[in-house]
Amino acid sequence: DAHELISQYTILVDDQKSQKFLMVLRPYQIHAIRKIKRQAALHEGGFIWHATGSGKTITSFVATKLLAQNAIGVDRTIMVVDRTDLDAQTQDEFTKFASEYHTGQTSRTSISNTLIVGIQNK
Structure with a gap:
């Protein structure tokens, strides 16, 4: 359990002030991600519904990252x-979190990040 907590539910956050720190997800975020992974394995959809300020964006990011790394056939997640x-x-937060996922360094642009594709306002 400790290994899973560190390897899957802890992320490196690189904020705009060039500070990096580790963030461990809260138990309800981990529960939501596990549920998302189960639904994805069954090829069923779902949604995240948490209160304001509860970490929906980071929950979505970690779920997306884990689904992208898993071999269960998930090519895309749509927010x-x-x-x-x-x-x-969402774009700013994903960019801040995703630098560590792809390159280990931040470019602070979503375009250079393979985890963020097809951002459109309509």
């Missing part, structure tokens, strides 16, 4: 948000 500010927040 739908209902406001432009949430779209910008």
